[in-house]
Amino acid sequence: MKYDPQPTLPAPPGTLGVVGWMRKHLFNGPFNSIATVVLAYFIIIFMWPVIDWAILSADWIGTTRNDCTSDGACWVFISQRLNQFLYGFYPEAETWRLDLAFIMMAALIAWLIIPKTPFKGWVAAFTLLIFPFIAFVLLSGGYFGLESVDTHKWGGLSLTLVLAVVGIVAALPFGILLALGRRSHMPIVRSLSVVYIEIWRGVPLITVLFMASVMLPLFFPEDMNFDKLLRALIGITMFQSAYMAEVVRGGLQAISKGQYEAADSLGLGYWQKMNMIILPQALKLMIPGIVNTFIALFKDTSLVLIIGLFDLLAIMQASANDPNWIGFSTEGYVFVALVFWVFCFGMSRYSIHLEKRLHTGHGNRA
Amino acid sequence: MSEAQKNQDQLMVEIRDLNKWYGEFHVLKNINLQVKRGERIVICGPSGSGKSTMIRCINRLEEHQQGEIIVNGTPLVEDVKKIEAIRKDVGMVFQHFNLFPHLTVLENCVLAPIWVKKIPRKQAEATAMKYLERVKIPDQALKYPGQLSGGQQQRVAIARSLCMNPDVMLFDEPTSALDPEMIKEVLDVMIELAHEGMTMLCVTHEMGFAKTVADRVIFMDGGQIVEENEPNAFFNNPEHERTQLFLSQILNH
Ligand SMILES: Nc1ncnc2c1ncn2[C@@H]1O[C@H](COP(=O)(O)OP(=O)(O)O)[C@@H](O)[C@H]1O
Ligand SMILES: [Mg+2]
Numbered sequence: 001m002k003y004d005p006q007p008t009l010p011a012p013p014g015t016l017g018v019v020g021w022m023r024k025h026l027f028n029g030p031f032n033s034i035a036t037v038v039l040a041y042f043i044i045i046f047m048w049p050v051i052d053w054a055i056l057s058a059d060w061i062g063t064t065r066n067d068c069t070s071d072g073a074c075w076v077f078i079s080q081r082l083n084q085f086l087y088g089f090y091p092e093a094e095t096w097r098l099d100l101a102f103i104m105m106a107a108l109i110a111w112l113i114i115p116k117t118p119f120k121g122w123v124a125a126f127t128l129l130i131f132p133f134i135a136f137v138l139l140s141g142g143y144f145g146l147e148s149v150d151t152h153k154w155g156g157l158s159l160t161l162v163l164a165v166v167g168i169v170a171a172l173p174f175g176i177l178l179a180l181g182r183r184s185h186m187p188i189v190r191s192l193s194v195v196y197i198e199i200w201r202g203v204p205l206i207t208v209l210f211m212a213s214v215m216l217p218l219f220f221p222e223d224m225n226f227d228k229l230l231r232a233l234i235g236i237t238m239f240q241s242a243y244m245a246e247v248v249r250g251g252l253q254a255i256s257k258g259q260y261e262a263a264d265s266l267g268l269g270y271w272q273k274m275n276m277i278i279l280p281q282a283l284k285l286m287i288p289g290i291v292n293t294f295i296a297l298f299k300d301t302s303l304v305l306i307i308g309l310f311d312l313l314a315i316m317q318a319s320a321n322d323p324n325w326i327g328f329s330t331e332g333y334v335f336v337a338l339v340f341w342v343f344c345f346g347m348s349r350y351s352i353h354l355e356k357r358l359h360t361g362h363g364n365r366a
Numbered sequence: 367m368s369e370a371q372k373n374q375d376q377l378m379v380e381i382r383d384l385n386k387w388y389g390e391f392h393v394l395k396n397i398n399l400q401v402k403r404g405e406r407i408v409i410c411g412p413s414g415s416g417k418s419t420m421i422r423c424i425n426r427l428e429e430h431q432q433g434e435i436i437v438n439g440t441p442l443v444e445d446v447k448k449i450e451a452i453r454k455d456v457g458m459v460f461q462h463f464n465l466f467p468h469l470t471v472l473e474n475c476v477l478a479p480i481w482v483k484k485i486p487r488k489q490a491e492a493t494a495m496k497y498l499e500r501v502k503i504p505d506q507a508l509k510y511p512g513q514l515s516g517g518q519q520q521r522v523a524i525a526r527s528l529c530m531n532p533d534v535m536l537f538d539e540p541t542s543a544l545d546p547e548m549i550k551e552v553l554d555v556m557i558e559l560a561h562e563g564m565t566m567l568c569v570t571h572e573m574g575f576a577k578t579v580a581d582r583v584i585f586m587d588g589g590q591i592v593e594e595n596e597p598n599a600f601f602n603n604p605e606h607e608r609t610q611l612f613l614s615q616i617l618n619h
Contacts, residue, residue, distance in 0.1 A: 266527075267454040
């Protein structure tokens, strides 16, 4: 048999690159081609006015409403009020403290998220155990010569972040304890956990906030007046931990009985078994559920406006009622929606990434 | 020292008039069993006869309602500290290995010695490597269980138990989840262990293994011990009809 070395040929035209992709996915067959064209037509018809309003004929530069002359969006409103949207009524001279706290937090989170950074354990411990105190001192002041800033001056995106981060971080450990309690063999522990979870899950967050803010003080002596923000945080945490507990329980149920038995047979105690064997495996399975509840909570924080706390949404509404800027609430809502979306989308992408990374780390046959 | 006391000291596991129910279902009926130090016992019987339940009672993976179980001189009672103390002395190997999939082989082996026996990590790792060598997989120490074959995983599970330096080992059908070509590598490890004098209670249908190492073979059916004898007599002259039937079923294929 004769052996003929064949030349290496380029791929046929129209199978590679953008054209190739479009052929394969958008124009493969007459039906799909028609569908593509029709859908593209509708998208353009509906999206065009939006794009035109938001970008093409929008006003970007200026200082007052008089600079908004075209019929598009008036982003001047946002840029003029940005400080308030970010910092609420926090004294202008002190906003660097908020910046510092959130930059620190972002840096710590980035350190923990980026794979292969050293000292992860120590950084995590610092973030959870020490950083909250640093952030508290920075934000509320009163120590180290920092001017004390009352919590009713907090507001805007920074308040939203405080509510969400505290709610998220505090609810997870409580949620884990509640879930373990619900699966406990001790009847009293189990009943208490079930009652707690079912009561809190059956109540809307808005009611919880209302009770924490309006009704709770009625039960306490007049002069015992603890902070409104603190009350809201406690309410949110208690509410959130009930949801977290159910997510954690789902993860725990997915761990096979054999894992518990192996840990038991080696003589590990209950907490050793949970901390080293069961929870590490369960938490991995719970990531999507946890992130889901995080995202829900992040958006729910805007309900605090009912008890007179000015989160990002509330402060935007207040600004839009300013006589100087009346009529620009659409821009405000779009901006707020965009900010919420960026944070929630970020969390969602990170959870997908984390799932993939933990999944490929090592196979899971046993 | 009295005769009775001496007898007591030689017993590794003693089960007296053990009865157990799952709800209404009477799963273990009047079990009596004495296992001396260094004795190797094989337990066989049809599926559902209560073999697993019985050996799982010995380290309290199952609770019993009536009767007494004494392990290494300590009676099993409703006391977490006592139960954990007994579990330190009793190793167990499961049908489905039950390795911890999120930990490496070495971590699987050192976890309990470090946290339960408070052995320094360095020393625990040295011991673990010694046992991984004994089961002939020291080169897999840094892999995850999911990367190993079934036979290798079961050998890791045996090594993990041995790292706690137990006085008695319980095996619950250690080879029945394995592909045929891997059964021998696990049995070889178990035979070696038996020759070194480990006290063993082993639920298995590997009759070759029973003939090689067992001091006694126990046949269970319907939650009871039907017959108990040394292997030669057990296989050649089974007393009860039920035993004969069972043996003919498992030996004829
Ligand atoms: N957790 C349980 N709840 C109720 N019944 C059980 C439970 N575990 C086992 N059983 C029943 O107890 C009997 C004995 O089971 P087992 O000890 O596993 O038998 P073997 O190991 O000999 O196959 C079986 O009939 C089984 O269905
Ligand atoms: Mg069984």
